[in-house]
Amino acid sequence: MDYLIRPIRLEDAEAINEMRRMDGVRETILGIKSERINKTEDFIKGLGANDHILVAEVNNVERKVVGVVGLHINTSLRARHCASVWIMVHKDYQGMGIGKALLKEVLDLADNWLKLVRVELSVFVDNERAINLYKSLGFQIEGTKKYAAIKNGEYADEFIMARYKI
Secondary structure, eight states: OOEEEEEOOGGGHHHHHHHHHSTTTGGGSSOOTTOOHHHHHHHHHTOOTTEEEEEEEEESSSEEEEEEEEEEEOOSTTSTTEEEEEEEEOGGGTTSSHHHHHHHHHHHHHHHTSOOSEEEEEEETTOHHHHHHHHHTTOEEEEEEEEEEEETTEEEEEEEEEEEOO
């Protein structure tokens, strides 16, 4: 499958908002069905120098954003060597290597251009597919955040995972 990884644009808001609300994605992130597109537009407009967001775009009949990865560098002067990462991939494009490619791209940025030491993330403990992906890229489980979020009407735990490059 051919796709392009590029920086986010404001016109990507509709596709990103659609992904955040769709079954098969919403359960693994903190999206909800009623999210409005202006929330996504405001998020994109509010990105600062410490926010690095990339999208994966396919061009079948028309161009469509099918994945997003974000890296946020901690702004505290004593923790500027740390960042958090998040990702989501359209349900119809999961399992095709897009998520791994997005993560590799943003981790290359973290390692070779920003010289970050610690990159961390959180993931629902039952999301084995994502956990295995993160482990394959050097992340390790540091702990469990109990009752971290509501998922399908129940409180759900998250793993805190991180990788280090010194």
